[in-house]
Amino acid sequence: MTIHREGRTLLFVLLLILFALNWAVAYYMPGNAAVQNTVIGVSIIFYLIILQFFRIPLFKIQQNENQVLAPADGKVVVIEETEETEYLKGRRKQVSIFMSPVNVHINRMPVGGIISYFAYHPGKYLVAWHPKSSTENERTTVVVKMKDGVEILFRQIAGALARRIKWYVKQDQKLQQGDEFGFIKFGSRVDIYLPLDAKIVVKIGDVTKGGKTVLAELK
The missing domain is CATH 1.10.287 (Helix Hairpins)
Structure with a gap:
């Protein structure tokens, strides 16, 4: 460590x-x-x-282009089909991970590819489990395009305690699955938006390890 x-x-x-x-x-x-x-x-x-x-924590990333890894340590608090309106403009499966103050705070790439979109949004500091935190809190939006053209969107979302979001990515940057893309001080939440045909392999309440836990399998 x-x-x-x-x-x-x-x-x-x-x-x-x-x-x-x-x-x-x-x-x-x-x-x-x-x-x-x-x-x-x-x-x-x-x-x-x-x-x-x-x-x-030091560990070896087991990369697999057909799997989506958890971007953060924490607990799965949302699994639902929703509308992504910022970039993808369509229906997606959303998986949200709540990071408590005792979790590792590193954010890791869920898949490998090229950053096709990045945006930082200033905002509020609602508690991370608030329904509007995904759209009203301070946050970043990152989109990675995989080699087959599939795009995966994920967000770092600040909470009531986490008022310092850090990111280490920029548009057109190439990153590997499991690479560190950001850090949220003192917890908060990460949302990830997957294609509708992705098979979710976690359930509400599951504990995740960033770069280890498989969230979904891609077709």
């Missing part, structure tokens, strides 16, 4: 702040061991919680 670049500066600054806090407690309360130990314990727990937000 390694630490993601998005968290390195924050973790270093936080370490300095916690060190200063514990030094101040020890300096101004030299005889109060109970308070000192409590502050130390709380500081360690808090730092470890923030640290795990930015962890990068």
Whole structure:
């Protein structure tokens, strides 16, 4: 496991702040061991919680052009047929993954191909499970065109806590299945829109691992 670049500066600054806090407690309360130990314990727990937000688990991506991999760690909260109005302009199967604050926050390419469309949309910060979060929250829209011409659309959606969406893709860029395309700090949601003939192999409530869990099979 390694630490993601998005968290390195924050973790270093936080370490300095916690060190200063514990030094101040020890300096101004030299005889109060109970308070000192409590502050130390709380500081360690808090730092470890923030640290795990930015962890990068190491594993090998099993690429398969006929499968759609989960773009994020989390839990499947939506599986439905819907209308995609921004780019695809048609009916699609939507699968949504909710990322809690304890999940890995890296977003990975569900399929390989060339980025045919990218857009960033500023917006609100409704809770990620709100029905309107997909269209009203801060979000990005990414479309990847596979080598057979099939286009898969997916979105990073900010939530009430996650107000920092990061993306590392641009139009016409070629990426492999499982490559990192973005990061959402402190959780939120990722939506993916699949062709109607895609076979969904997960169900509501399933726990997903980004770059590992197979969401669907393509015809």
